[in-house]
Amino acid sequence: EVQLVESGGGLVQPGGSLRLSCAASGFTFSSYDMHWVRQATGKGLEWVSAIGTAGDTYYPGSVKGRFTISRENAKNSLYLQMNSLRAGDTAVYYCARVAAGTAAFDIWGQGTMVTVSS
Amino acid sequence: DIQMTQSPSSVSASVGDRVTITCRASQGISSWLAWYQQKPGKAPKLLIYAASSLQSGVPSRFSGSGSGTDFTLTISSLQPEDFATYYCQQANSFPTFGQGTRLEIK
Numbered sequence: 001e002v003q004l005v006e007s008g009g010g011l012v013q014p015g016g017s018l019r020l021s022c023a024a025s026g027f028t029f030s031s032y033d034m035h036w037v038r039q040a041t042g043k044g045l046e047w048v049s050a051i052g053t054a055g056d057t058y059y060p061g062s063v064k065g066r067f068t069i070s071r072e073n074a075k076n077s078l079y080l081q082m083n084s085l086r087a088g089d090t091a092v093y094y095c096a097r098v099a100a101g102t103a104a105f106d107i108w109g110q111g112t113m114v115t116v117s118s
Numbered sequence: 119d120i121q122m123t124q125s126p127s128s129v130s131a132s133v134g135d136r137v138t139i140t141c142r143a144s145q146g147i148s149s150w151l152a153w154y155q156q157k158p159g160k161a162p163k164l165l166i167y168a169a170s171s172l173q174s175g176v177p178s179r180f181s182g183s184g185s186g187t188d189f190t191l192t193i194s195s196l197q198p199e200d201f202a203t204y205y206c207q208q209a210n211s212f213p214t215f216g217q218g219t220r221l222e223i224k
Contacts, residue, residue, distance in 0.1 A: 028155065044215055045205055045207070050212070066155075094161055103152075103167075105213075106173065
């Protein structure tokens, strides 16, 4: 079964750091671009970061310089290192796979909750 | 950034109704548009990609159309399991999503 499973969420103080993980199974992980997308409670979806198969990375302005996406193909794993966290980063974080040739997210994890609060 | 605007923000409909949701891009995106369905507490599910291609396993009552800046998602005959929130997403550049359309039972 094709699956993505996130972990690593939790409660962190403003200014703190957290590292999210996403374990992939059921497909050739190294062959796919991967993204992180977040959703604050009751709000819409916001793209957070992307990593290509060659390790190229991309971020929106809201997290650039604070978040780092990485991947470890040997472990079928995707990561998101989040530093200098703010209250506005509070959300459910999803990892998502990009379907080949479509630029659409065809597989999503179940999400992991990140709460930034003192 | 390309802005995506969905309308309506919410709609009430009955089982069996035909429903159309629209999505407008702030600049042309060719056919680089996807539609997702999200139910409470769940991850989004891909319904349509490339504006009009049905994702495998998605019922044929869902269809998408449009190109350039204007797109539509149509559900031809609503079923009870279709009541959810729907998002469009442009895939022409770094992804951006519409604000969502909540489909409620009348």
